[in-house]
Amino acid sequence: MLKVYGLYRSRATRPLWLLGELGVPFAHVPVTQAYKLADPLAADAPLNTLSPAFRALSPAGAIPVIEDAGFVLAESLAITLYLAKKHGGPLAPADPQEEALMLQWALYGTTAIEEPALEISFAYARGEAETEAGRARIAAAEGKLLRPLAVLEAHLATTGQIVGDRFTVADLNMAEIVRYAQPDTALMARFPGVTRWLEAAQARPAFQAMWAARTAEPA
Incomplete structure (x- = not known):
């Protein structure tokens, strides 16, 4: 197994x-x-x-x-x-072109979005958003995310999904990367298309089941 x-x-x-x-x-x-x-x-x-x-x-x-x-x-x-x-x-690629696009977006997410998004996640988790130094750290991370989230916003406006016309592993991968920035509601409000897409992905039963298991796990 x-x-x-x-x-x-x-x-x-x-x-x-x-x-x-x-x-x-x-x-x-x-x-x-x-x-x-x-x-x-x-x-x-x-x-x-x-x-x-x-x-x-x-x-x-x-x-x-x-x-x-x-x-x-x-x-x-x-x-x-x-x-x-x-x-x-x-959820799988339908052809070699879709497979290449799924790889492209996975690489884009991990190189352009994940690191500053994690900075935001950690800052909020540690309560640093209430401090001047923490807010400065969040603002710096926001600055790094404006361009890649704008790219994602524009892409979703034309397709509705990351690859193809359906929810795929590409959406799942990107959703789990963008999730790190989700506590920053002011930042997410600037990208309503990304926010709607992320919320739709997180409404899926499989995500909800995974998240319940995560929440139940000791920190």
Whole structure:
């Protein structure tokens, strides 16, 4: 059976959401981030990103990782693209051109959007939006996001979806990247098309199920 290593409170949300969309059975193997533990190498420490058993699967010590009939794959966006193509259906690329576009948008999201969006996510999660330094950090991240979110806004205005005329793994991947900026309501209000698209993606039952599991997981 397919195994997914990681926690819901990580980028494992991406393959976990996708597997819910696909209805594919899998075994979830919790792997804690080492920084959350006082001594990740202690004999009684839970499986974590520094555990030798996990590092044998992931030399980089990063989650998520999947193991599929002996095939091991890391990096969340590579995992989702692989699983979508393997299992087919409407979430998968219909042809090589769609596959290339899905890869293009995954790369654009992770290089142009994810880092500053994460800055916003962390700032709000830590309560830094209430401080002068935190607001300055958020403003700097907003400045980096204006152009790529404008690109996404214009693209969605013509297509309604990231690739093709249906919800696909490309939408899922991008939605999980843009989600990091979602606490910044003032920024999101500047991009109503992106906001509507993101809210529609998050209204899907598979997202809701994944998010409920994430919320139930200890922080």
